[in-house]
Amino acid sequence: MGRLRRLILFFRRYYRNMGLRVVLYALSSLLAAFLGPLGAAWINDLLDIEMTFSSVLPVLTILASSMLAVSTFSLNIMVAAHRAAANATTPRVHRILLEDTTTQSVLAAFIGAFVYSLSSIILYRAGFYREEAALLVMGLTILVVLGVVFSLLRWISHLTTLGSVDESLRVAQARAEETLTEIARHPRHGARPLSDLTDWPDDAVKIPAPSSGFVQLVDIGQLHECIGASERLRIDVRAGMHVLEGAPVAEVTGSPSDDLVSSLSDAFTIGDTRSQDQDAEFGLTVLAESASRALSPGINDPGTAIQALCLLKSLLWHYARTEPDEDAELSDRVFAGFADPEHLVDAAFRSIARDGAGTIEVAKHLRRALAELAKCGDPSLEAAVRDMADLAMAYSKSAGLLDQELEELREINV
Known part of the structure; x- marks a missing residue:
């Protein structure tokens, strides 16, 4: 139920994680180590170019040393810009600016290029790269360099507004509009309205909050899948509310086991800060x-x-x-406010x-x-x-x- 929307929400949540993008760069060097021997002969015959690692290593060394300095300098700029924006607007804007995809893409490209070049050098020195894979590694390195050049151009353009009040308000508005549009289209994220509940038993079992903090996400799909077809669940909180550990966040009919209550409780994501996802x-x-x-x-x-x-x-x-x-699919078991x-x-x-x-x-x-x-x-x-x-x-x-x-x-x- 609602698997596509849950997948999209998951992607949106973790796409803004810069570490994920850096990991992808590191994986590319590992792929070159494992796929190099398989495709090296075919690539060398196709391009008819002979290349050794003595030609590739200087490029990787320059890339590693320069990207370390660029990454450190860019991170300092980002921190200073976010601090200026927080002082000019509100400290809460810092969390929204951290999700700015332009800044994250640029920094991920710089840090990822450093990780790629450093890991490639280490893999070669450790004997994982064969000599015939040099052409493949050079091709990947050229692609990484082109990505770095493109990111530098984006970074220069982005720096003209980064940290300004206008840009901070624009980013805050864009994220708020994204959330409000999703809520307007799916007011209860797949749950049925509380008005559809004609009666509610007094002996319904309370679902406790897994921890203290702000409700960041309520997984309606998980709640729907956990309870039986004959049971009903009523959500008593909404995203943004602060709850205490053990305080009831929902109620479910029937006689759920302790494991089921724990699974239902885990459907509520609680964090130290508020999140715009819901x-x-x-x-x-x-x-x-x-x-x-x-x-x-x-x-x-x-x-x-x-x-x-x-x-x-x-x-x-x-x-x-x-x-x-x-046309959105609604759960016939989960009920929530909006x-x-x-x-x-x-x-x-x-x-x-x-x-x-x-x-x-x-x-x-x-x-x-x-x-x-x-x-x-x-x-x-x-x-x-x-x-x-x-x-x-x-x-x-x-x-x-x-x-x-x-x-x-x-x-x-x-």
């Missing part, structure tokens, strides 16, 4: 915190707050207008309404944004937006704005 509110919170930080007295940058506000407006607008996937529009609106705008209440430019942009979202076509989101508009007006009244400024806000009809 957490609809995290990306919105990052942008909202960036706006609040810009509005602090020490920074006093309403322009950045307005920019973040516009991004939040766009995210919720597209979320509201994304149609759910009617992202509450009130929580989404609160995560996006409450802190801006509070911290920007005394700045008329921000207050007007916020009210205009809420007025536009009040026409999104989603009744529940529209109701949450109107409630937020009332709260924002109350904040502005208590923030000491002039009567004329308050009247300007009232003229924007939400």
Whole structure:
């Protein structure tokens, strides 16, 4: 049930792991060691080129020494840029920037080239490479060098924006949009809505959280496969919530064994930090915190707050207008809640309404944004937006704005 979506989610989660890409470079040198004797004769006859390792080793040595320096220097740049971005926006943006595929691809290419060249030298000195494999190794080395050159060009272009406020907000918006679109299309990730539960037994068995931390991922497919066809399971938490070890995160009917309870508990991925894989509110919170930080007295940058506000407006607008996937396969045994529009609106705008209440430019942009979202076509989101508009007006009244400024806000009809 939902195996393709689970595979895609797994790929998205680990594709951003730079170590995985470096391992692939190291494997290429091992493949050359094992496949070299098999294909060397055919390649040499096809190309009619004689080559020995005395020609290849200098290239590998230069590549290893230069890539070590480039990798170290690039990592220092990345750390400094992420620190600057965190200071300018919010510390939470650092976790999103770590998943930036451009930075990871470039650094993986540099580190991978170093690992490839070093491992190739070691394998040759250890006697794993035969002399006839020299042409194959040179071909792989040329491909690696071309990859490094291409990565250098990407890195130079990427450095012009890395660590800037604009780039940090753009990356945060892109990741948030990816998560919100997936949630809009699959609101409960394959589970049925709680409204489909007509009754629930009082003796249902509670499923404990495997550890304390934030709920990062709920594997609906694993839950579906673990319980029997006649049983039902109700999920009581959602991604982004903080739970304590042993606290109930779900309930299941029937008389499950201890092993089954343990398997059901393992379907909940708990971590020390929040993750955007299924957490609809995290990306919105990052942008909202960036706006609040810009509005602090020490920074006093309403322009950045307005920019973040516009991004939040766009995210919720597209979320509201994304149609759910009617053909998606739903579990007939697992039931869960979904992202509450009130929580989404609160995560996006409450802190801006509070911290920007005394700045008329921000207050007007916020009210205009809420007025536009009040026409999104989603009744529940529209109701949450109107409630937020009332709260924002109350904040502005208590923030000491002039009567004329308050009247300007009232003229924007939400």
